[in-house]
Amino acid sequence: MIFDKMSGRWSVALAGLSSMLMASSVQAEFALNMTEGVTPISRDIYWLHMLVFWICVVIGLIVFAVMAWSIVYHRKSKGAVASNFHESTVVEILWTVGPLLILIAIAIPATGILLDMEDAKTNADINLQVTGIQWKWKYTYVDEDISFISSLAQSSRDVIKDPTGKENYLLEVDNPVVLPINKKIRFLFHSADVIHAWWVPEFAVKQDVVPGFINDSWAIIEEPGIYRGQCAELCGKDHGFMPIVVHAVSQEEYAQWIAEKKSEAAAVAALADQEFSMQDLLATGEKVYQANCMACHGATGAGIPGAFPAMTGNSIVTGDIIEHTNVVMNGRAGTAMAAYKGQLSDVDLAAVITFERNSLGNSMGDLVQPSAIKNAR
Amino acid sequence: MYSETTHEDVHDEHDHHGPAKGLTRWITTTNHKDIGTLYLWLSFIMLLFGGSMAMVIRAELFQPGLQFVDPHFFNQMTTMHGLVMVFGAIMPAFVGLANWLIPMMIGAPDMALPRMNNWSFWILPFAFTMLSSTMFMEGGAPAFGWTFYAPLSTTFAPDSTDFFIFAVHLMGISSVMGAINIIATILNMRAPGMTMMKMPLFVWTWLITAYLLIAVMPVLAGAVTMMLTDRHFGTSFFDAAGGGDPVMFQHIFWFFGHPEVYIMILPAFGIISAIIPTFARKRLFGYSSMVYATASIAILSFMVWAHHMFTVGMPVQGELYFMYATILISIPTGVKIFNWVTTMWRGSMTFETPMLWALGFIVMFTIGGLSGLMLGVAPVDTQYHDTYFVVAHFHYVLVTGALYSIIAAFYYWVPKWTGHMYDEKLGKIHFWWSTIAVNVLFFPQHFLGLAGMPRRIPDYSLQFAEFNMISSLGGFAFGLAQIFFLYIVIKTIKGGKKATDQVWEGAIGLEFEQLSSPPPYHSFTTAPDVR
Secondary structure (H helix, E strand, O other): OHHHHHHHHHHHHHHHHHHHHHOOOOOHHHOOOOOOOOOHHHHHHHHHHHHHHHHHHHHHHHHHHHHHHHHHHOEHHHOOOOOOOOOOHHHHHHHHHHHHHHHHHHHHHHHHHHHHHHOOOOOOOEEEEEEEEOOEEEEEEOOOOEEEEEOEOHHHHHOOOOOOOOOOOOOOEOOOEEEEOOOEEEEEEEEOOOOEEEEEHHHOEEEEEOOOOOEEEEEEOOOOEEEEEEEOOOOOOOHHHOOEEEEEEOHHHHHHHHHHHHHHHHHHHHHOOOOOOHHHHHHHHHHHHHHHOHHHHOOOOOOEOOOEOOOOOOOOOOOOHHHHHHHHHHOOOOOOOOOOOOOOOHHHHHHHHHHHHHOOOOOOOOOOOHHHHHHHO | OHHHOOHHHHHHHHHOOOOOOHHHHHHHOOOHHHHHHHHHHHHHHHHHHHHHHHHHHHHHOOOOOOOOOOHHHHHHHHHHHHHHHHHHHHHHHHHHHHHHHHHHHHOOOOOOOHHHHHHHHHHHHHHHHHHHHHHHOOOOOOOOOOOOOOOOOOOOOOOOHHHHHHHHHHHHHHHHHHHHHHHHHHHHOOOOOOOHHHOOHHHHHHHHHHHHHHHHHHHHHHHHHHHHHHHHOOOOOOOHHHOOOHHHHHHHHHHHHHHHHHHOOHHHHHHHHHHHHHHHOOOOOOHHHHHHHHHHHHHHOOOOHHHHHOOOOOOHHHHHHHHHHHHHOHHHHHHHHHHHHHHHOOOOEOOOHHHHHHHHHHHHHHHHHHHHHHHHOHHHHHHHOOEHHHHHHHHHHHHHHHHHHHHHHHHHHHHHHHOEOOOHHHHHHHHHHHHHHHHHHHHHHHHHHHOOOEOOOOOOOHHHHHHHHHHHHHHHHHHHHHHHHHHHHHHHHHOOOEOOOOOOOOOOOHHHHOOOOOOOOOOOOOOOOOO
């Protein structure tokens, strides 16, 4: 069976290579080259990439051709006798100045593109704040007061042992970012913990997301569509599992989506004033735990000794409920424990704290209501 | 010790110029050849150790999905693979070659500081034992990449990081001592008439490399010390919450890291510059321009470090400067390649195993150099940075570059060292097997990177599946080829056709012209006159 699968892969590989030889348009299924992308900058970069690539190919071929010629014709077995020359200032100057001119030819367009890329500030239509969090992204629409967390979709997590045939495996999220086309979007990058990098190849935006800094970058998306990317800077255990999905839509669809998001947010906020039963909190809490806490503290709460503390029998989890709430909301300075105040709603926070105290081998019997979280903010 | 020995004892020692017997010989040795051998064996063991971690990585990446290891362990593997290969395999191999060859090449009896030589070697096994022991500790080994960017390596790191820090300190001490020894030897112990501009290029490139080591290993030591105090003593060098700066870590690291790249390639240039003329039976073209090119590369290497950080959010002026400075390095590097190719031009070439490895080096190092030029162009680097394109680039430079030169050096000088010729047929099989495998392994990674696969991920989306599988197959084949190499090495040491003193028809240099194969225990007891 393994061999069936392999021969399948090999035939795809061969088909891909042969189609590469025949046509230059081998896309999506079997990509060989950089994407041209859908923004002005990505097209410029693609053009420059191809320019430098062909220059390198030509230089390489010249060097290899001269080598090959010597190897074929200047070999002892063909009776070649070594000549004696071993110095030539003229030649040395030529192959110093020649490459210098080529470098200048590359540097001039490169400088122009770099200066363009840098100009994120002028005439930005939309400011999108992107926060990197181990191991998910938080998006804040600065002008709209909308904010949400986007993490790897459950359907990818479910097939992690054998993703055969899974479309967009590891490149799908629960809450995609929605952006309008033909508007200048300024991204503002910031990290809540370690360094991440937000990368969408079709936008040619790859920017490190650094704690203590706000970096920016920009894009004008010229075609509607769904664009996918990944974190590009090693950020710990689940670095490979924090994808990015952007839906680029028309201005009208964008406005409609904004309105929906706002009413959703209002509904969630209203929930905070309700009383919840232990059962409801545990059910919600389990989901929140799996999405936010499990990566470090483990599915059963065992943690990873030496790296991440266990939840089971943990002194904070089985201690004072106010202190427990405080740690979950505000994090612990100087450790990997993040502050979840800005990431989770009142209901989710109440649920996960209740879940931790009454599951994962703990049985404290007490619960915290969303209203208490709201007051603690 | 000498004050307590009798005249007879001293006399006795003089009569026995050979080594002591048994294990003590290797522990107490101050002989440059013994120490060179120790370095080379350590490096080989580390190559296989780091290689076995690469096999784990390639096995996990063979198919999409998580089959063998969990992501945390995968990160430990990539981290340890990088550290072991850089500090354990490549660097000690070059120091081993320097120990064996420099005294013989410049007409000296031994290294200038033999006891320090012993110490600088014997630190290393302890350093690597300590580093490896972290894999068995709670929380696992360091899992933040060999570049150990803060704050992932400080606030967010496993407890074992402190052992990593101490191990890096030890490696640094060893390297600096080794470098001091090499400089002292080259500057003080040359035979009469061996002027600087007569030295073989291997000696020149190592002299320059040794200065690079002394300049940058303390910077690395500083970086890990700041990590240590951030972790335990309440400082905030790299912690933004305490007023520190995580980007500063990267500046410090790459101020070490970029010259480090040249530490791993300059001695390779020296080796290739020795092998190509021998088998082309023609003098090296442009000797003095080779020396100047090496020196320019070394100086430029201090001025380009932030090209590893084009996406970190530097001011645009900084990015422009680092782009210009970086692409400039391709000029002296190009000069070297052009010189080697011109040396071959109208030569009288034969293709024994060392020559094959050297030619493989030139072709594949050129590929790695050209992809390096592409990476140096800052706006395009936005798309290449931290993808498999980078992985392909630096493996072409370090595996088919540095490692290939080390293997070439082994085949070239081992008949001189042991007095035995290696098995030519096996050597050629080793070359072709490795070269096909290594290209199957690394060439597809260019495509993976361009198509958008980030580096350091344990699992990937399905469109990357085919090339990853091909790459893994190449990886397993390349790994096996080095086990085969181990067999060749042992076979050659145990016996083989007797090598002549000159070994190769076209070989020049003191070690081939004035010493027997194998050479006496103390190479030159009286200095040869090369005026």
